[in-house]
Amino acid sequence: xxxxxxxxxxxxxxxxxxxxxxxxxxxxxxxxxxxxxxxxxxxxxxxxxxxxxxxxxxxxxxxxxxxxxxxxxxxxxxxxxxxxxxxxxxxxxxxxxxxxxxxxxxxxxxxxxxxxxxxxxxxxxxxxxxxxxxxxxxxxxxxxxxxxxxxxxxxxxxxxxxxxxxxxxxxxxxxxxxxxxxxxxxxxxxxxxxxxxxxxxxxxxxxxxxxxxxxxxxxxxxxxxxxxxxxxxxxxxxxxxxxxxxxxxxxxxxxxxxxxxxxxxxxxxxxxxxxxxxxxxxxxxxxxxxxxxxxxxxxxxxxxxxxxxxxxxxxxxxxxxxxxxxxxxxxxxxxxxxxxxxxxxxxxxxxxxxxxxxxxxxxxxxxxxxxx
Amino acid sequence: xxxxxxxxxxxxxxxxxxxxxxxxxxxxxxxxxxxxxxxxxxxxxxxxxxxxxxxxxxxxxxxxxxxxxxxxxxxxxxxxxxxxxxxxxxxxxxxxxxxxxxxxxxxxxxxxxxxxxxxxxxxxxxxxxxxxxxxxxxxxxxxxxxxxxxxxxxxxxxxxxxxxxxxxxxxxxxxxxxxxxxxxxxxxxxxxxxxxxxxxxxxxxxxxxxxxxxxxxxxxxxxxxxxxxxxxxxxxxxxxxxxxxxxxxxxxxxxxxxxxxxxxxxxxxxxxxxxxxxxxxxxxxxxxxxxxxxxxxxxxxxxxxxxxxxxxxxxxxxxxxxxxxxxxxxxxxxxxxxxxxxxxxxxxxxxxxxxxxxxxxxxxxxxxxxxxxxxxxxxxxxxxxxxxxxxxxxxxxxxxxxxxxxxxxxxxxxxxxxxxxxxxxxxxxxxxxxxxxxxxxxxxxxxxxxxxxxxxxxxxxxxxxxxxxxxxxxxxxxxxxxxxxxxxxxxxxxxxxxxxxxxxxxxxxxxxxxxxxxxxxxxx
Numbered sequence: 001x002x003x004x005x006x007x008x009x010x011x012x013x014x015x016x017x018x019x020x021x022x023x024x025x026x027x028x029x030x031x032x033x034x035x036x037x038x039x040x041x042x043x044x045x046x047x048x049x050x051x052x053x054x055x056x057x058x059x060x061x062x063x064x065x066x067x068x069x070x071x072x073x074x075x076x077x078x079x080x081x082x083x084x085x086x087x088x089x090x091x092x093x094x095x096x097x098x099x100x101x102x103x104x105x106x107x108x109x110x111x112x113x114x115x116x117x118x119x120x121x122x123x124x125x126x127x128x129x130x131x132x133x134x135x136x137x138x139x140x141x142x143x144x145x146x147x148x149x150x151x152x153x154x155x156x157x158x159x160x161x162x163x164x165x166x167x168x169x170x171x172x173x174x175x176x177x178x179x180x181x182x183x184x185x186x187x188x189x190x191x192x193x194x195x196x197x198x199x200x201x202x203x204x205x206x207x208x209x210x211x212x213x214x215x216x217x218x219x220x221x222x223x224x225x226x227x228x229x230x231x232x233x234x235x236x237x238x239x240x241x242x243x244x245x246x247x248x249x250x251x252x253x254x255x256x257x258x259x260x261x262x263x264x265x266x267x268x269x270x271x272x273x274x275x276x277x278x279x280x281x282x283x284x285x286x287x288x289x290x291x292x293x294x295x296x297x298x299x300x301x302x303x304x305x306x307x308x309x310x311x312x313x314x315x316x317x318x319x320x321x322x323x324x325x326x327x328x329x330x331x332x333x334x335x336x337x338x339x340x341x342x343x344x345x346x347x348x349x350x351x352x353x354x355x356x357x358x359x360x361x362x363x364x365x366x367x368x369x370x371x372x
Numbered sequence: 373x374x375x376x377x378x379x380x381x382x383x384x385x386x387x388x389x390x391x392x393x394x395x396x397x398x399x400x401x402x403x404x405x406x407x408x409x410x411x412x413x414x415x416x417x418x419x420x421x422x423x424x425x426x427x428x429x430x431x432x433x434x435x436x437x438x439x440x441x442x443x444x445x446x447x448x449x450x451x452x453x454x455x456x457x458x459x460x461x462x463x464x465x466x467x468x469x470x471x472x473x474x475x476x477x478x479x480x481x482x483x484x485x486x487x488x489x490x491x492x493x494x495x496x497x498x499x500x501x502x503x504x505x506x507x508x509x510x511x512x513x514x515x516x517x518x519x520x521x522x523x524x525x526x527x528x529x530x531x532x533x534x535x536x537x538x539x540x541x542x543x544x545x546x547x548x549x550x551x552x553x554x555x556x557x558x559x560x561x562x563x564x565x566x567x568x569x570x571x572x573x574x575x576x577x578x579x580x581x582x583x584x585x586x587x588x589x590x591x592x593x594x595x596x597x598x599x600x601x602x603x604x605x606x607x608x609x610x611x612x613x614x615x616x617x618x619x620x621x622x623x624x625x626x627x628x629x630x631x632x633x634x635x636x637x638x639x640x641x642x643x644x645x646x647x648x649x650x651x652x653x654x655x656x657x658x659x660x661x662x663x664x665x666x667x668x669x670x671x672x673x674x675x676x677x678x679x680x681x682x683x684x685x686x687x688x689x690x691x692x693x694x695x696x697x698x699x700x701x702x703x704x705x706x707x708x709x710x711x712x713x714x715x716x717x718x719x720x721x722x723x724x725x726x727x728x729x730x731x732x733x734x735x736x737x738x739x740x741x742x743x744x745x746x747x748x749x750x751x752x753x754x755x756x757x758x759x760x761x762x763x764x765x766x767x768x769x770x771x772x773x774x775x776x777x778x779x780x781x782x783x784x785x786x787x788x789x790x791x792x793x794x795x796x797x798x799x800x801x802x803x804x805x806x807x808x809x810x811x812x813x814x815x816x817x818x819x820x821x822x823x824x825x826x827x828x829x830x831x832x833x834x835x836x837x838x839x840x841x842x843x844x845x846x847x848x849x850x851x852x853x854x855x856x857x858x859x860x861x862x863x864x865x866x867x868x869x870x871x872x873x874x875x876x877x878x879x880x881x882x883x884x885x886x887x888x889x890x891x892x893x894x895x896x
Contacts, residue, residue, distance in 0.1 A: 230755045237748060240737040247696060247728055247735065248749040248802070249720030308739055 053301040056352070057316040064323045072330050085326065087209060093322035094215040095120075095273045096292045097315060101222040102266030103293040104314040108226070109259040110239035110306030111166040115155060116267050117289035118177035123147040123271035124281035125181040128190040137196035144275075145268035151177055152264020156257035174290070182283035189282040192275055200276035211273055218269065223311045235259065240307025295342070296321060299349035320345070391421035391582050396441075396553060401450035403436055403608075408792075408821060410436040411447070412608035418553065423575060423585045425595045425617055428605035429629055429849070429882070434588055437605070438555055441586075442474040443467035455552070465494075473546030474555040477562070479538050481530050488512040488526035491544040515544045518581070519574050536567040543574065554578065555586040560594055561683065572598050590681060590886055592622060604628040630849075630878045638854040639833045647857070648672030649707070651841040652810050654693060657702035662688040663865035666702070670810060670841040675832065677856030677873065678845045679881050685865035686845045687729050690812050693843070694726045695719040706810065720749060725803030727796070729814040729845075735799045738788035742778070743769035745787050745798050750806045772801040777827060793824025800831060810841040817851060829855060849881045861885060 069076040076082055099116050106113045126132065127144040135143075151173065158169040192198055203210040226232035234255050237245040246252045270289075275281045296317030302309025321342060328338040396418040403411040411433045418424045428434050439445045440452070443461030452459050454470060461467040467474075481490050488505075489496070491512045497504045512526040521540045524533070530541055539559060546554050556575075560568045575585055575598055589595060595602060599617030603610055604625060611628040652670040657663070663685035670676045680686045691697045693704050698714030705711065706722040728734035736745055743762075746769040747754065754761045754768070769783040776797040780790075787798055796816060803811055813832070817825045832855060836842055846852050852859055853873050861869040861876075861884045869876075869884050 228760060229758045230752045230760055231758065233744070233751055233760055236740065237737060240740065241733070243734045244736055244748070246716055247694070247726060249717050250748075251717055307737065 051310075051312075054310065054312050054316060057300065057313060057320065060320055061316065061323060064320065064327060068323075068327050068330070071327075075330060085330075087207075087212065089319065089322045089326050090212045090215070091209045092325065093318045094209075094211040095270045095277070095286075096289055096296070096321075097215045097318045098218045098266050098270040098273065099286075099289055100293040100296045100314045100318050101218050101311060102263035103290075104222065104297050104300070104302055104309055104311055105226065105235055106166075106259050106263045107294070107297050107302050107304060108239045108306055108309040109235045109256065110242060111159065111256065111259060112170065112294070112304075113155065113260060113263045114167065114170040114290045115151070115173035115177055116263060116293055117286040118174045118181070119148055119151045119264055119267035120271045120274060120286035120289060121281075121283055122151060122177040122181040122184075123268045124275045124285055125185045125190060125283055127271065128192050128275060128281040129184060133193055137194050140192075140194060140197055140275075141272055144271045145265060148264040148266070148268025148271065149261050150264070152261040152267070153257065155264070156260030159260065160253040160256035178283055185281070185283050187283060189280050191280045197272065197276050198279045200273065201279075202276075211277070214269070214273060218266065219311060219315050226311055231255075231258070236307060238306075292318075292321060295346050299346060317349075391419075393420045394418070395420050395455050395584050397451075397453040398437075399451045399453070401437070401440060401447045401452065403440060403445055403447050405819075408819060410608055411440070413450070413610070414605065414608065415610040415613050416603055417614060418584045418586060420552070420584050421579045421582045422600040423579060423587050423598050423617075425599035425602045426586060426588045426605060427592075427595065427602055427625060427629060429847070432605040432629070433608035434605060435557070436608070438474060438557055438586075438588070441467065441472055441553075441555060443472075468549050468551075471550060471552040472555070473549055473551035473553070475539070475542045475546065475557065475559060477557050477559075479542045479562075481538055481541060483531040484529060486527050486529055487516075487524055487533070487541050487544070490530050490541050491515065491526075491548045493545065495549070511548070512544060515547045516540070518547065518577065519543055520577055521574075535562045536564075536570065539563070539571065540574070543578075551583065553584045553586065555588075557588050558590070559587070560589055560591065568594065592625070592886065606630075626879050626882055630882060639830050641833075647674050648839055651707060652693070652843070653703075653705040653708075655703050655705075657689065657692060657699050657704065659688060659692060659697060659700050661865075663692075663862070666862075666867055668843075668860060668867070668870075670843050672809070672841050673836050673839045674858065675836050675842040675844060675856045677852035677859045678843070678862055679849055679852045679859060679885060680845075680847075680862035681885055682847060684862045684885070686862055687814050689862070690726065690814050690843065690845055691728070693719075694724055694812055696726075723807055723809035724812065725749065725806075725808040725810070726812040727799045727803070727814060727816055729818070731792070731795050731799055731819075735802075736787050736795060739786055741784045742773070742787055742790070742798055743783035746772055746783070746801050747805065749802055753806060768805055769801075772804055773797075775804070776801050776831060791821070791824070792819040793821055793828070796820055796824070796828060797831075800828065804835075808840060810843065811835060813842060813844045815846055816844065817846070817848070849878050849885075853878065853881065 075085070099120065103113055103116060123144040126147045127140040132140055132143045155166075155170055155173050158164045159166050162169070200210055200214075205213060226235065234245070234250055237248070237250060238252050238255050238259075242252050270286070271281070274286055278285070297309070297314045298304060298317070299320065300310065300313030300315070300317035302313065324341060324345070325338060328335070328341075394417055396416065398414055398416040401411055401414040401416075402409070414433065414437055416424075416426075416437075426434050426437070436445065440447050441461075443464045443466050446460055446462075454472070459470065461470065461472075464474075482493065485493070488508045488511075492508050497507050497511070509526040513522065516522055516524050516526070519540055521537075524537060524540060530538060533541065539562070543554065559571055563571060572594075575587070578585060587595070587599060595617055602612070602615045602617045602620065602625070604612040604615070606629055612624075615625070648671055650669050651672045651674075652668075654666060654668045657666045666689055668676065678686050678689070688697065692699050695704075695711060695714055695716045695718060703710050704713070704719075706719075706724065709722065711722055712718040732738060737748070743766045744751070747765045750768075751760055751765060754764045766783055770781075772778075773781055773783055778790075778794050778797050778801070787795060790798065796819075800811075800813070800816065811832075816828055816832070820828065832842055832844070844852065844856060853876060856873045859869075859871055859873050859876055859881070860867050861881055863885055
């Protein structure tokens, strides 16, 4: 035991490049060597890794902007049009964006919520029944949010205390909630007669749509919740290492329950926004939102296995998708082509992240070993 | 020598080796991991047709040695000679192709495949890409016959077999590779008593065919019955080679396993330990299949050590006291107040803290910074209205890092970049924040290098001096004896002896731990 690395006999201060550190890093996790964690920087402690990744996403957005300008210079040469177009992209992103914030929490917490689209539909339908509408705008908003949270609580209870796999529990809820929505609406489109609700989608403040403000508020609240509160810290712990969280005294089950309730809450808010946009609600609304939200979370850099992720990344993911939709629309291209490109972008985003984290180099290293 | 070309041949008939011929020879094999010298000069010589037993305490290097032979690890220096030629297996497949098969304690079978599919997993007989199912089944039947278990149907799902049957399938897999050396890691641990006899019969059939067997077991009685020669490992070194398995006196074997050369630098025991009131009272705690009727107490400022083999129920006991497992019967009381069973939250509130056995999977968020790992159990206390106070958390974590001499000191670094010893300091440091009254430590120095070990010992002593009660589990007997004031010896889920540490020595504890077997072995 004489020539073991004397990590403990090093001087107490830690210079930026300490040989013992790099060695320890190399052995503890090969991924760390290739990844951006090798050095010591200001961004190291507080989710800076995510910040770096988000810069890459902003780069993608700029690239999309350049593509747009190159293909439709006639439109992009007009600054007023560009501004209006950006607002319309944000407005397009707003409803899915709110859902995505909740989804981000669930996924960082180690779960998945496939029922978000169905919850939006159920909350939208429930808050536009004749009975609910008689309580006015307040009653409608209250109903949508209560329905969203309640469904989220059911999901959470099944997963946290019934020990169902999140995928299965929320898949069942996806089917059941849409069924209930169809039952309540009797498969009819329910028109919203409430001008206050309908006004949410058509109101602008200082030239910016109210829907965009709502998105901004939800994103800001989500960011604070994730990065500055005990709730956020628990989310990362529960998703990153549930056993460690449990042995540290964190109530993992209760927290899991709350995560799904939070996702339900976001769906309730989104239901109001979507109902306002359409001035109506029906059981088929918010179709496939779960896929849009999950895709946005993933290209935003959140680990599907949980434990790491950012709200800003998810927001950028949603905006990127909305920008692509917009780009295809102004170029008069089909939605089919658009969907193919979106699929490609999801794969590309995940591949790029793997390169960033050195998984690919690890993969090659392992391959070399087995072939030698 | 029959040589390598014969081994790589794909013929259906086993390649013959002459019984008695040396098939495997290890010379000065060294393998180091960061901070630990797992193998430090191993010599081993195995002959065809013999059962060669490996004996050694936990951490003596047996597992690492197996993994070198199985191609999981590569030695840093030294030679492995296999059937006359030097080898260094690049991967497990290479070792398998060369004719070395390993049967691990946790059998690596696919439960939902059939016996035949498991036996030929990865090298199924094929024609044009299609598996020759009939051929595979008949060859499996033949192999099972050689093992004396023709009654196992090749088409049966492995899931449906009892543990002993699964073991036979594992051996069938080894034979399907024409293995000339089969390594068995504690094969009897999963078997009932009468099944062990059957295992021995199979081993005898194998050796009669000239196959060499490396047999690892803690039960000396088995070694005496089935073994031909014994090699003893201690601290990664061969301390005795090729002893006759039947004649060597037990005391000889035990003495070669004990008295470790590792310098255990224990801080001096304070002259008069001020032991306070009873802190933890455990009464009749039981979980069937894990441990039974365990009662113990820990006083404030006292270090109580639990010695026992892996699988003796130590870790399970600790986790049950901590509420991570729910006790079936019995109670856990902290300072006189009963704790709700199966509730970690209640235990933490009552002032318990635990550093679990598996640091990485049970204690750490590897991607998160050090300070967030240190404050994982306490961050809510620093928070105001639910908003975390990262400045204060960092300051507190800094203080802990300072007092534990954590390196590197920057608490914003990700935990995964730390060495094992420093990661352990993070886990222990977690419970130095807040008001931990009782610290449960499960294998606190596993994978920790010598220097960091000494520092951890110092920390544990200091905590006790400050009035914290410590309940310590370790596979390393000297560690338990050197640190603890009082020692509990556990075997097969029961406390077999409780005594002050200075009334026990290593051979005594080892005797108790391996008990029965060792004593019976001595009588034989």
